[in-house]
Amino acid sequence: MEGFAEYKVPEGKLVSAKVAYSEKIYSVQILGDFFIHPEESLSEIEQALIGLSPGEEEDTIAEKIRAVIASKGIEMIGVTPEAIAKVVRMAIG
Amino acid sequence: MGLETHPASMNMGIDEAIAESVRNGAAAPTIRFYRWNPSAVSIGRFQSMRKEVNIDACRQAGVDWVRRITGGGAVYHDFNGEVTYSVIAPEDMFPKGIRESYAFICSWITDGLKGLGIDSRFVPINDIIADGKKISGNAQTRRNGILLQHGTILYDLDVKKMFSLLNVSKEKISDKMIKGVEDRVTCVRRFSDAGIEQLYESLMKGFTGGKEYDIGTLTEQERKRAEELSGSVYASDGWNFSR
Numbered sequence: 001m002e003g004f005a006e007y008k009v010p011e012g013k014l015v016s017a018k019v020a021y022s023e024k025i026y027s028v029q030i031l032g033d034f035f036i037h038p039e040e041s042l043s044e045i046e047q048a049l050i051g052l053s054p055g056e057e058e059d060t061i062a063e064k065i066r067a068v069i070a071s072k073g074i075e076m077i078g079v080t081p082e083a084i085a086k087v088v089r090m091a092i093g
Numbered sequence: 094m095g096l097e098t099h100p101a102s103m104n105m106g107i108d109e110a111i112a113e114s115v116r117n118g119a120a121a122p123t124i125r126f127y128r129w130n131p132s133a134v135s136i137g138r139f140q141s142m143r144k145e146v147n148i149d150a151c152r153q154a155g156v157d158w159v160r161r162i163t164g165g166g167a168v169y170h171d172f173n174g175e176v177t178y179s180v181i182a183p184e185d186m187f188p189k190g191i192r193e194s195y196a197f198i199c200s201w202i203t204d205g206l207k208g209l210g211i212d213s214r215f216v217p218i219n220d221i222i223a224d225g226k227k228i229s230g231n232a233q234t235r236r237n238g239i240l241l242q243h244g245t246i247l248y249d250l251d252v253k254k255m256f257s258l259l260n261v262s263k264e265k266i267s268d269k270m271i272k273g274v275e276d277r278v279t280c281v282r283r284f285s286d287a288g289i290e291q292l293y294e295s296l297m298k299g300f301t302g303g304k305e306y307d308i309g310t311l312t313e314q315e316r317k318r319a320e321e322l323s324g325s326v327y328a329s330d331g332w333n334f335s336r
Binding site for chain 2: 012013014029030031032033034035036037038039042075077078
């Protein structure tokens with residue numbers, strides 16, 4: 001199955017997610033007009049969500065993203081781990 | 094570098110070639126001003142080309158498309174409608190925080206606009222507003238110790254044309270929506286009779302005020318590298334349609 005959702009981050013930018021899943025999430029694409037430094041790290045965030053259960057709680061998804069950010073020294077502007085988790089959750093439905 | 098005009102892929106290639114040159118110590122910190130011919134839509138690093146840009150409409154209108162290395166949103170760079178700048182320099186010349194460095198560089202734009210009698214101010218994250226409406230959008234990246242910030246200063250605004258090139262649903266391209274954008278976005282022509290060259294000259298003053306500088310051009314090596322990047326990256330579907 002595949003889902004798509006869009007979310008406007010309060011005081012921030014627009015973020016959307018395209019998520020493909022069956023028993024597990026097997027593909028995630030995060031899109032939007034936000035900033036992530038370094039830019040290449042968005043793929044690492046997307047990769048970190050692959051393999052999660054589509055029923056995963058929003059908080060757990062956000063925690064996964066926060067862990068990648070902390071380990072790689074990533075800076076987000078106009079988007080937050082919580083906003084990405086929210087839109088991924090919305091995309092799965 | 095003085096005002097130059099290039100196609101979209103070359104404009105992006107030049108930015109990256111200069112960044113490499115500054116990193117290697119082969120070029121001084123650089124400020125460049127440029128226009129886009131053909132006119133083009135640039136999208137942010139994390140946007141989807143097909144979702145944001147009406148490729149068929151661009152083809153019909155002879156408008157290019159390109160993905161930037163910077164984040165941010167889709168921008169329509171009309172040849173007669175805006176001036177783009179880039180600042181490419183070691184990041185230790187700027188405030189450490191990205192948000193603070195936006196404010197730092199954007200103050201050069203507001204100084205430039207002041208030269209045309211336009212009062213404007215920086216509004217975080219990355220916009221400049223005049224009379225409460227956006228007149229400039231900016232985007233920054235940092236890699237290998239080099240800061241690259243580019244941005245657009247709107248000279249003229251054709252919302253209908255802009256919407257025809259972006260993927261805004263037909264229902265949304267109503268008179269009401271167009272009016273909505275016109276209420277939120279503005280341009281130099283709404284404040285001043287200055288020509289686009291005068292805008293560039295005033296921006297040049299704003300950007301270079303209080304700095305020692307020479308006006309230069311690309312070296313042969315930089316031009317070759319820019320052409321290479323233009324062809325292999327910025328004109329390629331692999332890059333432009335990667336999302």
